[in-house]
Amino acid sequence: MRSIRVNRNYSTKTVALTAETYSDKVKRDERFKKLEDSDLKFFESVLKDKNYLITNEDDLDFFNEDWMRKYKGQSKLVLKPKTTEQVSEILKYCNEKKLAVVPQGGNTGLVGGSNPIFDEIILSVANLNKIRSFDEVSGILKSDAGVILENADNFLAEKGYLFPLDLGAKGSCHVGGVVATNAGGLRLLRYGSLHGTVLGLEAVLPDGTIYSSMDSLRKDNTGYDLKQLFIGSEGTLGVITGVSILCPARPAASNVAFLAVSSYEAVQKVFTGARRELSEILSAFEFMDGTSQELTRRYLKLDYPIESGDYPYYILIETSGSNKEHDDEKLETFLGNAMEEGLVDDGVVAQDETQLRNLWNWRESLPEATAHWGGVYKYDVSLPLKDYYKLVEATNQRLSERGLIDLDDDSKPVVEAVGYGHLGDGNLHLNVAVREYNKEVEKALEPFVYEWIKEHKGSISAEHGLGFQKKNYIGYSKSDIEIKMIKEIKNHYDPNCILNPYKYV
Numbered sequence: 001m002r003s004i005r006v007n008r009n010y011s012t013k014t015v016a017l018t019a020e021t022y023s024d025k026v027k028r029d030e031r032f033k034k035l036e037d038s039d040l041k042f043f044e045s046v047l048k049d050k051n052y053l054i055t056n057e058d059d060l061d062f063f064n065e066d067w068m069r070k071y072k073g074q075s076k077l078v079l080k081p082k083t084t085e086q087v088s089e090i091l092k093y094c095n096e097k098k099l100a101v102v103p104q105g106g107n108t109g110l111v112g113g114s115n116p117i118f119d120e121i122i123l124s125v126a127n128l129n130k131i132r133s134f135d136e137v138s139g140i141l142k143s144d145a146g147v148i149l150e151n152a153d154n155f156l157a158e159k160g161y162l163f164p165l166d167l168g169a170k171g172s173c174h175v176g177g178v179v180a181t182n183a184g185g186l187r188l189l190r191y192g193s194l195h196g197t198v199l200g201l202e203a204v205l206p207d208g209t210i211y212s213s214m215d216s217l218r219k220d221n222t223g224y225d226l227k228q229l230f231i232g233s234e235g236t237l238g239v240i241t242g243v244s245i246l247c248p249a250r251p252a253a254s255n256v257a258f259l260a261v262s263s264y265e266a267v268q269k270v271f272t273g274a275r276r277e278l279s280e281i282l283s284a285f286e287f288m289d290g291t292s293q294e295l296t297r298r299y300l301k302l303d304y305p306i307e308s309g310d311y312p313y314y315i316l317i318e319t320s321g322s323n324k325e326h327d328d329e330k331l332e333t334f335l336g337n338a339m340e341e342g343l344v345d346d347g348v349v350a351q352d353e354t355q356l357r358n359l360w361n362w363r364e365s366l367p368e369a370t371a372h373w374g375g376v377y378k379y380d381v382s383l384p385l386k387d388y389y390k391l392v393e394a395t396n397q398r399l400s401e402r403g404l405i406d407l408d409d410d411s412k413p414v415v416e417a418v419g420y421g422h423l424g425d426g427n428l429h430l431n432v433a434v435r436e437y438n439k440e441v442e443k444a445l446e447p448f449v450y451e452w453i454k455e456h457k458g459s460i461s462a463e464h465g466l467g468f469q470k471k472n473y474i475g476y477s478k479s480d481i482e483i484k485m486i487k488e489i490k491n492h493y494d495p496n497c498i499l500n501p502y503k504y505v
C-alpha cells in the first residue's frame with residue numbers, strides 16, 4: 001500500500017464557515033461558556049508546556065477545516081495532551097465550566113464530525129502516540145489512540161502481523177479515530193468490522209471518569225459489552241485514549257487484478273464467482289465506475305491501469321494467502337474462466353510488488369481526484385447489490401434534469417457524479433464532484449439521496465458516519481425508538497452535551 005499523508009492542497013479557495021453556510025441548520029448554544037484567559041491558564045497548568053496549546057490563527061486552520069474543505073469551525077484553542085490523565089483533567093474542567101469540546105484524531109473524517117462549528121475547544125489526541133504493547137502469541141496490540149494507522153501497521157509488519165483495517169487515509173488517520181468512526185476500509189470483506197476486532201478500549205467520559213476494558217480477552221461474556229458504545233460514536237460519548245485490537249498474521253502472498261467489465265450484471269457475476277472460486281484467499285473486491293477513472297486520469301495523471309478503451313465498470317480484486325504459487329494459480333484460473341464466459345473484457349494482474357502498489361495507489365487516489373475540482377458532495381451508503389449502482393444513475397439523471405451537470409462546461413456547478421466503493425461489503429461511495437460548493441446542487445441532492453436509499457432499504461452511512469453532514473437525516477436509517485435510546489445514552493453520560501455538540505445526537 002502507498003504510504004503518504006493524505007494530500008489536502010488540491011484547492012486554494014478559502015473555506016467558508018460552517019456556521020454561515022448552514023446558518024439555517026445551526027445556532028450557537030449560549031449555554032456554552034466562551035473561552036477566557038483563566039481557562040487558558042488552567043489548561044497550561046495541566047499540560048505544563050505552552051507547545052501543547054495552539055492559539056495562533058494560522059496554525060488553528062488545519063484543525064478547524066476538514067479534508068474536503070467543506071466545513072470550517074472557529075475554535076480559538078487546540079489542546080494536545082500527552083496522557084490519559086491530562087485528558088481526564090481537561091474534560092472534568094470543561095464539563096464543570098460548560099466549555100464545549102470536539103475530539104479530533106487525524107482530521108481525515110468525511111462528514112464534518114472532527115471540526116468545531118463555533119468556538120468549541122479542539123482536543124487533539126495526536127500526542128498520545130505510543131504503542132503500549134504487543135503480544136506475539138495472541139496477536140493483541142495495545143496502542144494509544146493517537147498512533148497513526150500506518151505507523152501501527154508498520155510496527156506490526158515487523159512482527160509478521162497486520163492491522164485488521166486499511167484505508168487510503170492511513171498515513172494521517174489515527175487508531176482511535178478509525179475506532180471512533182468505525183471505519184470500514186479496503187479489507188472489511190476479509191477481516192470484518194472493528195466491532196469484532198476491537199477487544200477493549202480506554203476512554204475518558206465527559207465528566208473526566210476513565211473507563212478501561214484494555215485487558216479484555218477475546219471472549220468475555222460478563223454483562224454489557226460497553227466498548228461497543230464508543231465504536232462509531234464519533235466523539236459524542238467519550239474521548240478514546242487507548243485501543244486493544246486483535247491482529248491477524250500478515251499474509252505471506254498477495255496479488256491484485258484490475259479488470260474492465262461492460263455491464264453491471266457482469267460485475268455481480270464476477271463477485272459471486274470470486275467468492276466461490278477464490279473463497280478464503282479473496283481479501284478485497286473494489287468497484288469503480290468509468291467516470292471515476294476518467295476524473296482520476298484527467299487530474300492525477302497517473303498511468304491508467306488499463307490503456308485500451310473505456311469501459312463503464314472496473315473491479316480491483318486482491319487475494320491474500322500463505323502460498324504464492326497456489327494463490328496465483330487460483331487467481332489465474334478464476335480470471336481465465338471469467339474471460340471465457342465473457343464477464344471480463346480486459347484486465348491486468350500485478351507482476352511484482354511495485355505493480356501491486358500502483359494498482360492500489362490508483363484505487364486509493366479516487367477520493368483525491370473527485371475532490372480536485374473545488375469540492376465534492378460525498379455519500380457513503382449501503383445498498384442491496386442489485387440496486388447498488390442505480391443510485392449513481394438516479395443522481396446523474398436528477399442533476400441533468402436540473403441542468404446542473406457537465407464535465408466539460410465550466411459554467412455548470414457539477415463536474416460529474418461518480419460511483420466507487422467496497423462492493424464486496426455492499427458499500428457504495430457516491431461522489432458528486434463540483435466546481436464549488438453550491439446550495440442549488442446540495443438542495444438537488446438532499447434529501448433526494450437519503451430518500452432514495454431508504455426506499456431501496458439501504459443505510460445512509462456505511463462507514464463515514466453521520467457527523468455534521470447527516471445530523472438531520474439519522475431518521476432515514478434509524479427508528480424513532482433507536483433515536484430515543486441514543487439520546488438517552490448521550491444525556492446520561494454527557495448531560496451538559498459538551499462533547500461534539502451540533503453533530504448528529
Ligand code: FAD
Binds near residue numbers: 106172
Ligand atoms: P478524525 O477525522 O479526526 O475524527 C473522526 C470522528 O471521530 C470525529 O467525529 C471525531 O470527533 C472523532 N474522534 C477522532 N478521534 C477520536 C478519539 N480519540 N476519541 C473520540 N472521538 C474521536 N473511511 C472508511 O471507513 N473507509 C475508507 O476506505 C476511508 N478512506 C478514506 C480515504 C481518504 C483519502 C480520506 C481523507 C478519508 C477516508 N475515510 C475512510 C474516512 C475515515 O472516516 C477516516 O479516514 C478515519 O476513520 C478517521 O480517522 P481520524 O483519526 O482522521 O479521525
Ligand code: MLT
Binds near residue numbers: 378
Ligand atoms: C474510500 O473508500 O476511498 C473512502 O471511503 C473515501 C471516499 O469515500 O472517498
Ligand code: ZN
Binds near residue numbers: 422429
Ligand atoms: Zn470507503
